[in-house]
Amino acid sequence: MTPPAHRRAVLRVAVRYALRYALLLAVLALTIGPFLWQLSTSLKGPGEDIYSYPPKLLPSDPTLHNYAEVADTIPVWDFALNSLKVAAANVLTNCAGAALAGYALARMRFRGRKVAVVAFVMAMLVPLESIMIAQFLLMRDLQLNNTLTGVVLPGCIGAMNVLLMRNAFAHLPYEVEEAAFVDGANAWQRFLRIALPSVKGTLAVVAVFAFMGAWDDFLWPLIVLSDQSNFTLTIGLNFLHGTFADNQRLVAAGSVIAVLPLIVMFACLQRYFFRGVGEGAVKG
Structure with a gap:
């Protein structure tokens, strides 16, 4: 290859990599940009203009006063504890129930197995809003309204999680279990x-999805709960936003408090989460 042709090839490769990394940086900015802005706003003091132009991402005088004021204004830690109870129960029930159901659908032979798989697929297609009234009436008949159990019960086993576990079990070689059976x-x-x-x-994927779904859920807890002592964090932060709509620092601090447990949850399970792609392999 002649030197000019070689330089053109190198230039094309460099341009291709530059465009690729530029696109990745743009996606990264769109993904974590709002969170970083909320974090920056929550750390800014009352004397700092949060609407300045051009916007300043780094606070000139960082302070944790906004977090303390949120905790003093509403029982945010009680709300967070309620959300943690709901999310933990949702993770346990989904991991246990989805694993058992997925194993039965993937490994056991029984009449109606294919019909059961189709039923789980069809359950994923039903909008939650269309069955919410029926769920509310069921919780009322069971006298579980205004309880955290009533919040957990409708989502204790998700159809998507069952199908995820079924596919994971289905990719395991039968020979291993046959040897154990022998x-x-x-x-x-x-x-x-x-x-x-x-x-x-x-299992880590199911746990992360279950935790995120329960922690971020707003509509169902808002419908089934009426006592403030049972409110989850999402409902409590909605009251904060209505009370301090003109103080975005407190709203941002409450948002960061709500997001941090999700970050911790994913950080703890990320090693297993990314291993889920190659699930079913057998180690030698």
Whole structure:
């Protein structure tokens, strides 16, 4: 290859990489830009203009006074504790229920198995708003209105999570379980000791999705809860926004408080989360 042709090829590769990284930086800015702006606003003091132009991302005098004022104004930690209870219960029920249902659909042979899979797929197509009235009436008949149990129960096992676990179990080689069956392992032993440890990545995906869905849910807790002592964080922050609509610093501080548990949850499970793509492989 002649030197000019080589330089043109190198230039094309450089331009291609530059465009690729520029696109990635633009997506990154759109993804985390709003959170960084909220974090910056929550750390700015009352004497700093948050509407200045050009906008300043770094506070000139960072302070945690806004977080303390949020905690003094509304029982934000009580709301956060309620949300944590709901999210933890949602994670446990979804991981346990989806794993059991997914294993049964993937590994066990019984009449109506295909119909059950179709039913889970169809359940994903039903909008939540169309069944919310029926859910509310059911919670009322069970006398679970205005309780955290009533918040958790409708979403304790998600159809999407069941299908995720089913696909993970379906990709496991049958030979491993057949060998365990020959050695005398029953269905529970094969599930707990062989199948379940092999799908930790998918379990992490289910846990993250379940936690995020329960933590961020606003409409259903707003409908089923009426006592302020049972309010979740999303409902409590809505009251904060209505009370201090002119003080965006407090609203931003409340938003950061609501987002931090999700970041911690994902940071703890990210290793298993990204392993979910290669689920079902057998180690030698």
